[in-house]
Amino acid sequence: MSVNKDIKRVTTHVLQAMKEQGVKITMLTAYDYSMARILDEAGIDVLLVGDSASNVMAGHETTLPITLDQMIYHASSVVRAVKRSLVVVDLPFGSYQGNSRTALDSAIRIMKESGAHAVKLEGGQEVEESIRRILSAGVPVMGHLGLTPQSIYKFGTYTVRAKEEAEAQKLMEDAQLLQELGCFAIVLEKIPAKLAQEVAKKLYIPIIGIGAGGAADGQVLVTHDMLGITKDFQPRFLRRYLSLFDTIKEAAEQYARDVRSSDFPNEKEQY
Numbered sequence: 001m002s003v004n005k006d007i008k009r010v011t012t013h014v015l016q017a018m019k020e021q022g023v024k025i026t027m028l029t030a031y032d033y034s035m036a037r038i039l040d041e042a043g044i045d046v047l048l049v050g051d052s053a054s055n056v057m058a059g060h061e062t063t064l065p066i067t068l069d070q071m072i073y074h075a076s077s078v079v080r081a082v083k084r085s086l087v088v089v090d091l092p093f094g095s096y097q098g099n100s101r102t103a104l105d106s107a108i109r110i111m112k113e114s115g116a117h118a119v120k121l122e123g124g125q126e127v128e129e130s131i132r133r134i135l136s137a138g139v140p141v142m143g144h145l146g147l148t149p150q151s152i153y154k155f156g157t158y159t160v161r162a163k164e165e166a167e168a169q170k171l172m173e174d175a176q177l178l179q180e181l182g183c184f185a186i187v188l189e190k191i192p193a194k195l196a197q198e199v200a201k202k203l204y205i206p207i208i209g210i211g212a213g214g215a216a217d218g219q220v221l222v223t224h225d226m227l228g229i230t231k232d233f234q235p236r237f238l239r240r241y242l243s244l245f246d247t248i249k250e251a252a253e254q255y256a257r258d259v260r261s262s263d264f265p266n267e268k269e270q271y
């Protein structure tokens with residue numbers, strides 16, 4: 001399969017071909033119809049309905065509170081907007097750990113009720129049974145290793161992961177396990193660039209990095225961060241392409257001035 005921007009529909013097979021042909025994969029988060037339409041039209045390969053919606057859309061401090069129903073609501077809105085991108089949905093905290101039957105039920109609900117194309121979940125060997133069971137039902141699974149925000153209370157901080165040899169070794173083993181189980185790709189979050197490079201080299205499935213350096217097979221960012229809608233989150237790995245917080249605030253201030261001064265609406269803006 002040859003891959004280029006004219007590809008009509010991104011599938012997991014297209015992502016695999018991209019890795020094999022050295023074509024970088026682009027991925028951004030989306031939680032609603034309007035943003036998903038823009039990102040799909042921009043040619044972003046994968047739209048992730050991330051559980052970061054818990055922070056970005058709902059204002060929670062962590063990703064833990066978001067529910068399966070809420071993820072399905074966000075995912076359905078994104079799916080309705082998309083023509084080309086692959087839509088991957090995070091299984092939220094509590095919907096897949098510990099019980100593989102629950103994991104399968106959660107994945108099936110996402111696929112059936114939202115029309116998404118794949119699910120993502122955090123962890124390696126600890127969630128092996130859940131991954132096996134979801135895959136056995138024919139649902140594509142994306143893994144997520146390194147900084148796994150659903151385990152924030154276990155780790156205590158959002159600092160770089162796998163800097164020590166033992167943790168790096170475990171991450172490599174988990175990545176290999178996810179590949180053997182049949183995951184179609186893995187997100188590596190906030191780990192040393194050298195380790196991500198080693199994983200991307202060793203594995204044949206695509207590795208998508210966030211704060212994991214330039215050697216990964218693709219990159220993902222939280223859209224609200226790269227557009228500068230969120231303001232206070234400034235990690236080193238984040239490149240801001242716009243400062244929309246200030247732009248939108250200025251527009252809202254201008255609107256308020258126009259209303260208060262009776263400048264808006266003018267004669268052309270009424271019936």
Ligand code: KIV
Pocket residue numbers: 029048049050051052053090187189210220221222
């Ligand atoms: O939920 C999310 O946005 C994510 C990305 C940071 C990869 O998992």
